[in-house]
Amino acid sequence: MACTVREDEGKERFMQHGFFDDREQSQTETGPKGTVLRVPVVTTAPLGVLDYRWDNEMPPPEPGLIVEVPLGGRKVRGVIWHKASDQSGKKVSDAKLKSIEKLYDVPPLSEELLKLVAWVAAYTLSPLGSVLKMCLPVQAALEEGPSQTGVCWTADCAPPARMTHARQAVLDAAADGRVRTVPELAKTASVSDAVVRGLMKCRALQTTTIAADSPYGQPDISRHGPELSQEQTIAAEAIKNAVFTGGFAPFLLDGITGSGKTEVYFEGLAEALKTGGAQVLVLVPEIALTSQWLDRFHHRFGVRPVVWHSDVGQAERRRAWRQIATGEARVVVGARSALFLPFRHLAFITVDEEHDPSYKQEEGVLYHGRDMAVVRAKYAECPIVLASATPSMESLVNANSGRYVCLKLRERHGQAVLPDIHTIDMRKHPPAAGSWLSPKLKEAIDKRLFRHEQTMLFLNRRGYAPLTLCRTCGHRIECPNCSAWLVEHRFKHKLECHHCGHEIPVPEACPQCDTADSLVACGPGVERLFEEVNRDFPSARIGVMTSDTMESPTETATMVHQIAEGRLDIIIGTQIVTKGYHFPNLTLVGVIDADLGLRGGDLRAGERTYQQLEQVAGRAGRADKPGEVLLQSYEPDHPVITALANNDGEHLMRLEGEAREKLHMPPFGRLAALILSGPNQRTVMEQGRLLAVSAPASGSVQVYGPAPAPMARVRGNFRMRMLLHAHKGEPVQVIIRDWFGRTKMLPEVKVKVDIDPYSFM
Structure with missing residues (x-):
């Protein structure tokens, strides 16, 4: 194997666990100058830098070129890491080096991206190869894609022997010399495909082979967005000036829910696109849940952006990756993995809902997308906006220390005002036996139904019930693979583990004592809440939004449109309903268990619970109708609940910061x-x-x-x-x-x- 030989067994074990110090770069061995060119390569295997041979007859390689190399009896992808060398050194001899077998015909990864890979690997204590693999997720993107026939007009084309109005229309449309597909040219000339094919047959048009992947539409920056308020204008101008000037400039856009943060950073995005070839990245917590954001972008810029997330099919991922690498794709919106795409000229980054815990990667390379986005902006020397109605403690501290410029929006856009928030003390107003809705919340729902307004009920617990136990012997049904109970999903008639995915049909008898009809569901999930709401409000149109019921972006978009168009009266959901949706007729939010996130010893429990409940509360009253939020709580005096009721999150975060600072947390x-x-x-x-x-x-x-x-x-x-x-x-x-x-x-x-x-x- 053509890698640098490790010096001892201890380093071998160190490397296997992912902590190899990649600063120990491979060295070259003495040989006649010019005979062997040694090339350092990082592969997508979880290793460091390895040496390979590059033939002298080929052009000298440059860092960032993507190659295929042999490794351990298989072929793997890799990237040339730094300049090749034929200088003297030690370790693997020239004779033992294996050769680079293939150079992919795609643009090299930029120096900025290679620096990011190295920085992330060092910071997270991950192998270089594991981080690099995130930059090369689509093998098909490296190969030549499918092709199709294109047509165009050139000076060598002969005029047709017989001219018609339709043929003239085609030739007029093709006079710009642009290569188009047959259907595209026919559509441009407003004729049938047969007319174009007739001109091809008589050689009045020239045929050529073009890529089957059509180019993405270019955003129209001449279109104007909505009129901004004074607050929005001040914030937008600060961002636009930074984009125009260029250079690294981090902003925290701290705006209450409904204050129009998206329109503010759209102004910075439009400013960046004024520079030819400039590209923009917008990170969002969960791309599958942003259908309204995509609609707003289309309305503002006339096209949809390039979308990148794990649910995008391989063909579309190939198309997106290649056009991002060539610079043709100008605006990309994606989940955290989009951070490692091969942008040619990244000029502006936005991290929307920067507080969201979804930005933290919990598998593979463990990194935080928000923090790594700041690093990428620094290497790209471009401005970055971190936007949130409930900024993270980390971002607030950076803003207070002057590392970030803080831009505040404290007014809702247009006529909307913040909702009134009230706490329901469940000790004084308990629900009926077997129910989870307090009488006060039920009364508020009735009022909304009477006024033809919408209600959202939030419970961050999937399924029907978190625990199933036997009334006879007390047996609790657990996952055989995990230290967790199986959660009942009544919609699917299954018990499921939310950690490993193990599932079984709901048993008719207890697995322990074999007593029939003895199993009982304990605790509420959203499906059980649906059952109660359906029973108490039989005439209401009810929808459930969870990751179990919304299994694709299309299903999510359909549900969001139904709510926005007023076709549902009551929406029950988990955390996915907190993601920045705008529902004009939604005037009541009911939080079923406001104390749920406060239990346990999580360092960020208070911060995270406040952020989540503030976000879901922000769905109410976003248009001209006033909103109300009711928090069902058994601890109404808890600082988090009090901060929500008093609309005083700044005080809560200040107390939280003081407590952490004392403990060096x-x-x-x-x-x-x-x-x-x-x-x-x-x-x-x-x-x-x-x-x-x-x-x-x-x-x-x-x-x-x-x-x-x-x-x-x-x-x-x-x-x-x-x-x-x-x-x-x-x-x-x-x-x-x-x-x-x-x-x-x-x-x-x-x-x-x-x-x-x-x-x-």
């Missing part, structure tokens, strides 16, 4: 989580013991654990967790590298490091 300190997992519980515990024995210890660095993870078993693997807590400024990555370097790593145990963890499960 993020963003005033550093956390890194170690997740140990494996099929053998004893081996996992032993790996935890070995790490604990060699753990770093100082006044500013503490290590807690190992301890069983709250989710102690997932997908058949036992899990333990350790937590490194350090004061701000401590080189956490260096500390962990050193720690792992002096610890024996057991091959049966996977150790995953999560820098800046958001999940503590």
